[in-house]
Amino acid sequence: MLTVHHMCVSQSERIVWLCEELDIEYDLKLHKRSPMFSPQELKDLYEIGTAPVIQDGDLTMGESAACVEYIIHKYGNGRLALPPTHPDYANYLYWFHYANGSLQPGVSRCMSMKVAGLDSSNDVFKRYQERLELYLRHMDGHLGRGNEWLAGKEFTAADIMTVFTLTTMRTFYGYDLSSYSNILAYLKRAVQRPGYKSYREKGESNLPLMIDGPAPENFIEKLKAKSKA
Ligand SMILES: N[C@@H](CCC(=O)N[C@@H](CS)C(=O)NCC(=O)O)C(=O)O
Structure with a gap:
């Protein structure tokens, strides 16, 4: 199963929001900043140490744009991306x-x-x-x-x-x-x-x-x- 590591108040909110929009199954792991930068557990997972990080079988990957494309094409049947044939x-x-x-x-x-x-x-x-x-x-x-x-x-x-x-x-x-x-x-x-609201409930409920x-x-x-x- 796909695992999404989300560090609160960070770019990884994109990945939680995406998974909620696509309505796919995933395991959400929440991390807190320590106090400003990534906690050790994220650094242990991924050499660069930034959020987001996703894991899928043997794969561990950072970079939000790469994570978004990976999830859309591997788990979302291409939904939320437009194909080359689309006018936009x-x-x-x-x-x-x-x-x-x-x-x-x-x-x-x-x-x-x-x-x-x-x-x-x-x-x-x-x-x-x-x-x-x-x-x-x-x-x-x-x-x-x-x-x-x-x-x-x-x-x-x-x-x-x-x-x-x-x-x-x-x-x-x-x-x-x-x-x-x-x-x-x-x-x-x-x-x-609704997808944004679900991401907020699961991943960022205290942030205005x-x-x-x-x-x-x-x-x-x-x-x-x-x-x-
Ligand atoms: N280009 C990367 C940037 C990731 C990034 O810088 N994430 C920040 C959170 S917004 C981070 O992890 N900062 C904590 C740190 O650098 O220790 C991406 O899109 O994933």
């Missing part, structure tokens, strides 16, 4: 890869600058912030052109790859989404899905939904304070 195939591919190829690194870079104690008086940080705004404007514009989901009419794995960065990731780098009305409407739709415009509370600061106490 290129859109699907583009937004699926945009999630971890541009948007997530865009937020991570800003987070690293903030953690290093820099602010927007730093030229590099300022450039990273402007680039993140561009990434968000680009997505907001696309959603505003009548696209209910990133690949068009159909909800797909491109959405599952993306929502983490627009919600949970904002606890690490609290960016504001107030000026992106199409993204905010999109997030409201996403969290209404971060779908509003203003920046959410900073989780890193809270963790730091807790580890000092």
Whole structure:
């Protein structure tokens, strides 16, 4: 049976959400951060030590995009991916890869600058912030052109790859989404899905939904304070 290792408040929420959307059988193992990074048990499982990790027979694999594709094709009969014959195939591919190829690194870079104690008086940080705004404007514009989901009419794995960065990731780098009305409407739709609700119940019941415009509370600061106490 497929085993999914989910570390709370992390990118592995994508995999739990995916399994719930596909309604497949899987064994969910929950891990806590220790206090900020992965706990030893995840590092023992996977050399890189990041979440998610999946296990299937002899296979142990990380990287959320790889895990998503593996599960869709091995257990989901290709559901939530669009085939090359679909008119929105290129859109699907583009937004699926945009999630971890541009948007997530865009937020991570800003987070690293903030953690290093820099602010927007730093030229590099300022450039990273402007680039993140561009990434968000680009997505907001696309959603505003009548696209209910990133690949068009159909909800797909491109959405599952993306929502983490627009919600949970904002606890690490609290960016504001107030000026992106199409993204905010999109997030409201996403969290209404039964699959998303099931993932929350099973994997993240204590985390506030971060779908509003203003920046959410900073989780890193809270963790730091807790580890000092
Ligand atoms: N590109 C990887 C990134 C995974 C990643 O960085 N996960 C973070 C959680 S959001 C993590 O495990 N951080 C803890 C650590 O690095 O120890 C993926 O998509 O799986």
